[in-house]
Amino acid sequence: MIADLTRGILESFLPIGVVDILMPLLGIFIVVNVLLGSAIMLTYAERRLVARMQNRIGPNRVGPFGLLQGAADLLKLVTKEDLTPRAADRPVFLLAPVLFFAPAIALFAVVPFFRGWAVADLDAGIVYVIAVTSVSSLAAFAAGWASNNKYSLYGAVRGVAQLVSYEVPLILAVTSVILLSGSLNLQKIVEAQGIPFILVQPIGFLIMLVAVTAELNRTPFDINEAESEIVAGFHTEYTGTKFALIYGAEYVAALGWSAVIVTLFLGGWKPDIGGLIWFGLKTSAVVFLFFWFRGTWPRVRIDQMLALAWKLLFPLATINILVTAAEVLAAQALFSLEPGEALPVIALAVIAVVNIGLTVAVLALLSRVPGLARFDTQLAASAPARG
Amino acid sequence: MVTLAFFFLATTALIGAFAVVTARNIFYAALGLLVSLAAVAGIYVTLDADFLALAQFLIYVGGIAVLIVFAVMMTAQINRASRSHRLWPLGLLTGAVTLAGLAYVLANAQWEHQGRADTISPMVGDAASPGLHLPDLLFSVYLLPFELAGVLLLVATIGALVIARER
Numbered sequence: 001m002i003a004d005l006t007r008g009i010l011e012s013f014l015p016i017g018v019v020d021i022l023m024p025l026l027g028i029f030i031v032v033n034v035l036l037g038s039a040i041m042l043t044y045a046e047r048r049l050v051a052r053m054q055n056r057i058g059p060n061r062v063g064p065f066g067l068l069q070g071a072a073d074l075l076k077l078v079t080k081e082d083l084t085p086r087a088a089d090r091p092v093f094l095l096a097p098v099l100f101f102a103p104a105i106a107l108f109a110v111v112p113f114f115r116g117w118a119v120a121d122l123d124a125g126i127v128y129v130i131a132v133t134s135v136s137s138l139a140a141f142a143a144g145w146a147s148n149n150k151y152s153l154y155g156a157v158r159g160v161a162q163l164v165s166y167e168v169p170l171i172l173a174v175t176s177v178i179l180l181s182g183s184l185n186l187q188k189i190v191e192a193q194g195i196p197f198i199l200v201q202p203i204g205f206l207i208m209l210v211a212v213t214a215e216l217n218r219t220p221f222d223i224n225e226a227e228s229e230i231v232a233g234f235h236t237e238y239t240g241t242k243f244a245l246i247y248g249a250e251y252v253a254a255l256g257w258s259a260v261i262v263t264l265f266l267g268g269w270k271p272d273i274g275g276l277i278w279f280g281l282k283t284s285a286v287v288f289l290f291f292w293f294r295g296t297w298p299r300v301r302i303d304q305m306l307a308l309a310w311k312l313l314f315p316l317a318t319i320n321i322l323v324t325a326a327e328v329l330a331a332q333a334l335f336s337l338e339p340g341e342a343l344p345v346i347a348l349a350v351i352a353v354v355n356i357g358l359t360v361a362v363l364a365l366l367s368r369v370p371g372l373a374r375f376d377t378q379l380a381a382s383a384p385a386r387g
Numbered sequence: 388m389v390t391l392a393f394f395f396l397a398t399t400a401l402i403g404a405f406a407v408v409t410a411r412n413i414f415y416a417a418l419g420l421l422v423s424l425a426a427v428a429g430i431y432v433t434l435d436a437d438f439l440a441l442a443q444f445l446i447y448v449g450g451i452a453v454l455i456v457f458a459v460m461m462t463a464q465i466n467r468a469s470r471s472h473r474l475w476p477l478g479l480l481t482g483a484v485t486l487a488g489l490a491y492v493l494a495n496a497q498w499e500h501q502g503r504a505d506t507i508s509p510m511v512g513d514a515a516s517p518g519l520h521l522p523d524l525l526f527s528v529y530l531l532p533f534e535l536a537g538v539l540l541l542v543a544t545i546g547a548l549v550i551a552r553e554r
Binding site: 089092095122123124127128130131132134135137138141142145160164 | 414415418421437438441442444445448449450452453456457459
């Protein structure tokens with residue numbers, strides 16, 4: 001509706017060919033700027049929220065309630081001297097922040113903000129999400145390698161190991177959603193959710209949440225920038241605008257992955273009424289979850305992190321796919337559906353009840369496995385003492 | 388518009404390929420390869436083969452490039468590799484055979500446009516093109532290549548374990 005209106009205004013004084021090129025550019029301009037603004041506000045929101053959780057006050061001096069803190073920080077970073085270490089590999093060093101930022105922004109090209117509202121409504125939208133974000137491991141390595149600093153390289157090696165490991169359970173968790181919805185198109189996945197897939201696919205949601213936390217390098221998986229061990233990891237040598245780009249890219253990526261989780265598991269823009277409000281609220285809730293993790297949990301060690309991915313999440317996700325596939329086949333046989341047709345709400349409800357039961361059973365069982373219990377006490381031992 | 392995009396992407400792919408061959412630094416060569424492969428993915432998009440483009444990007448840019456990065460990371464003193472080029476006759480032979488094969492394919496290919504390139508739908512039961520689905524094809528017509536690829540990956544995994552195991 002707004003798009004048609006804008007189109008009409010532009011066509012009144014421009015040739016139609018130019019308008020055809022201008023309209024997508026305008027859409028991209030709006031989405032990118034909303035994202036950058038949100039990223040700046042998120043840095044403020046995270047600092048205030050984590051401060052609240054840790055019984056501190058947080059930034060409250062710049063503007064009302066400190067709301068302008070993010071903007072002030074950005075101005076400070078942009079006006080800083082642009083340093084490149086003499087030993088650094090200059091072209092790659094300059095390229096790395098761009099490699100971080102590009103996939104984070106590109107993620108939003110396929111996110112369905114509302115029915116029919118997406119910059120590009122790709123048929124294989126979810127494959128696009130996975131393809132684009134797979135560049136981030138390369139960006140982490142480029143940054144660490146080009147800095148020519150041993151702490152940067154340690155951070156980069158950890159980062160690549162982490163991203164490659166957690167991509168496996170992430171893709172498997174996404175596959176279970178594809179099985180249920182019968183489509184790779186994000187709009188169709190939203191429409192297939194008669195019941196939000198978080199209820200139908202609780203294990204998939206948990207795996208996805210953990211894998212995305214690792215993919216975003218957020219606490220408790222932020223070992224590649226662990227300041228207590230390796231200074232600041234792969235971005236040790238970055239200052240000024242380049243650091244602002246890397247830092248901002250992390251928040252844009254957090255927003256992007258939250259939007260993808262909302263689309264896959266929380267029903268996307270549903271319910272229909274209220275426009276963008278529901279999508280915005282759900283995305284904010286998932287982002288808040290990530291902030292909450294940061295305020296609550298200590299950082300894991302690298303071996304614990306890799307063990308979690310390969311020994312727990314990977315087998316669990318594989319079994320989850322087998323169970324989901326069997327359930328979908330059974331539902332198709334019962335309701336005599338064509339392959340790929342969306343499952344009716346009754347079928348989804350039955351699958352949801354079965355899967356929630358299975359999840360509770362699996363979690364109860366896992367808490368009794370001796371190896372995992374040790375893992376738990378190791379985590380507790382490495383946590384700082386509570387005051 | 389599409390022609391313009393094609394020439395831009397083709398030039399980028401060639402520049403990337405040239406960088407792969409000429410770069411002394413292995414990481415620069417990897418980046419060049421990445422640019423070249425990403426540009427080829429772009430060419431697939433201009434041919435309406437969206438799924439092929441995404442698969443190309445996912446496997447080559449996200450997978451192969453990371454693999455090369457791992458090789459760079461794990462190999463000690465990679466920048467002091469042998470520069471003596473003792474194997475040049477073998478290289479020449481491989482290059483010549485590849486060139487001959489590509490030339491044969493180019494000369495004998497049917498270049499007439501035959502509708503949408505992406506006739507194999509990646510979707511399970513997409514209404515637009517019923518009948519031909521990637522999973523159905525994979526588990527019927529192309530079952531043997533599919534299984535062979537699986538065996539190859541298994542062999543590679545075991546090989547990597549044998550090499551990496553501490554003695």
